[in-house]
Amino acid sequence: MIRGSTELVAIVGSPIAQVKSPENFNTWFAQHGKDLAMIAIDLEQQALDDFLATLRGWRNLRGCVVTVPYKQVLAERLDGVSARAAALRSVNVIRREADGRLLGDNVDGDGFLNAARQHGFQGHGQRALVVGAGGVGSAIAWALAEAGVAELTLADVSGERAEGLAALLRDAFPRLAVHTDFPSLAGFDLVVNASPVGMGGSGELPLPLAQLQTLRAGALVADVVTAPEITPLLEVAQRMGCTVQTGAEMAFAQLGNLGAFMGVTPQQI
Ligand code: NAD
Numbered sequence: 001m002i003r004g005s006t007e008l009v010a011i012v013g014s015p016i017a018q019v020k021s022p023e024n025f026n027t028w029f030a031q032h033g034k035d036l037a038m039i040a041i042d043l044e045q046q047a048l049d050d051f052l053a054t055l056r057g058w059r060n061l062r063g064c065v066v067t068v069p070y071k072q073v074l075a076e077r078l079d080g081v082s083a084r085a086a087a088l089r090s091v092n093v094i095r096r097e098a099d100g101r102l103l104g105d106n107v108d109g110d111g112f113l114n115a116a117r118q119h120g121f122q123g124h125g126q127r128a129l130v131v132g133a134g135g136v137g138s139a140i141a142w143a144l145a146e147a148g149v150a151e152l153t154l155a156d157v158s159g160e161r162a163e164g165l166a167a168l169l170r171d172a173f174p175r176l177a178v179h180t181d182f183p184s185l186a187g188f189d190l191v192v193n194a195s196p197v198g199m200g201g202s203g204e205l206p207l208p209l210a211q212l213q214t215l216r217a218g219a220l221v222a223d224v225v226t227a228p229e230i231t232p233l234l235e236v237a238q239r240m241g242c243t244v245q246t247g248a249e250m251a252f253a254q255l256g257n258l259g260a261f262m263g264v265t266p267q268q269i
Pocket residue numbers: 068108111131132133134135136137155156157158161194195196197199205206223224225226246247248250251252
C-alpha cells in the first residue's frame with residue numbers, strides 16, 4: 001500500500017501500459033517489506049521540461065527508469081551521466097540525488113549479459129553477432145565489448161547505423177575486432193536480435209532462414225523482443241539445437257542493476 005511515508009520510483013515512457021517493471025519492482029518491494037513503490041508515467045513529449053523540473057524537486061522520489069521514446073533525449077538533459085551512457089547517448093535509469101541533481105546510466109547491456117551468463121555465455125574470447133544497431137543493440141554491443149569478446153559483428157538494415165556503432169566501438173575498444181559483414185553464422189557463439197523484428201506476432205525473422213540454418217548447435221541465440229516470448233527467431237534456433245534467451249529474461253535480469261542504481265534494491269536480486 002502507498003502511504004505518506006512511502007518513497008517512490010517511477011518508470012517514464014509513452015506508451016507505458018506494456019512495461020513489466022512496475023509489477024516486478026512492486027512485487028520485490030512487497031516481498032521484502034520495503035516502504036517503496038513504483039509508478040508508471042505515460043508522458044507527453046511537450047511535458048518533458050516540466051517533468052525534469054518536477055523530478056529535481058520531487059523529494060520522496062529516488063529515481064526513474066526510462067523507456068522509449070525518452071532514452072536519448074533525457075541523456076542530453078541530466079546533470080551527469082556514466083561514461084557508457086555518454087558514449088551511447090542514451091539512459092535507461094535516473095537517480096535523484098538528495099540535492100535534486102539527476103544522474104543517469106544505461107544498464108540494458110548489463111541486463112543482457114546477466115541473462116546470457118545464466119545460460120553459460122561468459123563473453124571473454126567469444127564471437128558475437130548483434131542484429132540491430134539502435135538503442136538497445138548499442139548498449140548490448142558495448143557490454144559485450146566490456147566483457148572482452150574477441151570479435152563483435154554488427155548488422156542493421158541501415159548500413160549507416162551499423163557503421164556508426166562500429167566506429168564508436170573501435171574508438172572506445174581499440175583491441176576489439178569489429179566487423180559489419182559475415183559469410184555465415186557458423187562461427188558465432190552468440191547471435192542476438194536487438195531489432196524489433198518478430199514483435200507482436202508478425203512472424204518475421206531478423207535474418208534470412210537460409211542463413212539461420214548455418215547456426216552452430218549449442219550457440220546461444222537471444223532476442224530482445226518480449227512479446228511473443230518465443231519469437232520466430234528463437235523457434236528456429238531451438239530447432240537448430242541452440243540455447244535460447246528471451247527478451248523477458250533480459251528485462252528481468254536487469255532489475256537489480258536498475259534498482260541498485262536508484263538505491264532501492266541490492267545489485268543481485
Ligand atoms: P531502435 O529503434 O533504437 O533500434 C532498432 C534498430 O533495429 C534500428 O537501428 C533499425 O534500423 C534496426 N532494424 C530494424 N529492422 C531490422 C532488420 N530487419 N534487420 C536489422 N536491423 C533492423 O529501438 P531500440 O530502442 O533499440 O529497441 C529495439 C527493441 O528492443 C524493441 O522491440 C524494444 O521493445 C526492445 N527492448 C527490449 C528490452 C528488454 O529488456 N528485453 C530492453 C530495451 C528494448
